[in-house]
């Protein structure tokens with residue numbers, strides 16, 4: 001990473017001097033070449049197939065906040081806290097210390113959490129109570145992750161209650177003034193409620209050409225952000241995600257596939 005910062009910024013600093021928005025860095029290296037940041041306190045949804053980098057994006061969003069001295073909370077509904085922390089520690093060896101020092105607060109709604117209800121399914125009251133208990137103890141929380149909404153829906157004894165749980169969580173995080181990053185599985189053919197209600201929508205995907213698969217990052221919608229629609233190349237490396245323009249060397253492949 002690092003080399004991406006040689007890219008020329010695609011937005012003008014002057015235009016943002018008069019902006020009354022507080023811009024935050026979501027932690028993706030190189031994204032500041034394309035946008036000034038995202039507005040603090042907004043709701044962000046990242047969607048993509050398995051293995052596209054959603055969880056790493058969520059972790060990087062948390063790590064950025066911790067580095068800035070913020071209070072952060074990670075709600076995991078799919079992976080157990082153990083694997084989440086293992087992934088983070090692979091990326092940043094100092095992460096275990098952040099966990100030990102309680103800088104990385106994790107709320108376990110995954111399959112290995114213990115619940116009052118049977119068969120590891122939870123009802124909406126219990127799911128919300130678990131999250132609210134932690135948030136209630138943290139009045140100054142700045143960043144919240146919910147990874148993933150799809151697993152949260154599956155964990156509910158009555159899946160039809162998902163909409164209520166989702167809207168309640170969104171409302172609570174907004175009221176706290178925290179920026180929330182949520183993940184969901186797949187990119188739907190037609191947008192659904194999760195996509196319409198958020199302020200920013202990120203797609204992580206692969207561009208497939210024969211045996212060559214390129215990871216891509218697409219900022220699909222972004223309220224109040226001057227956005228030039230484009231597909232960026234996504235890299236997942238030893239220390240996390242970074243984005244850059246599609247390199248010239250890959251462009252012939254892309255154009256060929258369009259013909």
Ligand SMILES: Nc1ncnc2c1ncn2[C@@H]1O[C@H](COP(=O)(O)OP(=O)(O)O)[C@@H](O)[C@H]1O
Nearest residue numbers: 049050051052053054055056090091236237238
């Ligand atoms: N330490 C690492 N170094 C490099 N690449 C990694 C590392 N950890 C995970 N990856 C890659 O990142 C991919 C995305 O992982 P993840 O964020 O868990 O995907 P998702 O949450 O979208 O299913 C993995 O499938 C793997 O290819």
Ligand SMILES: [Mg+2]
Nearest residue numbers: 054055056147
């Ligand atoms: Mg994941």
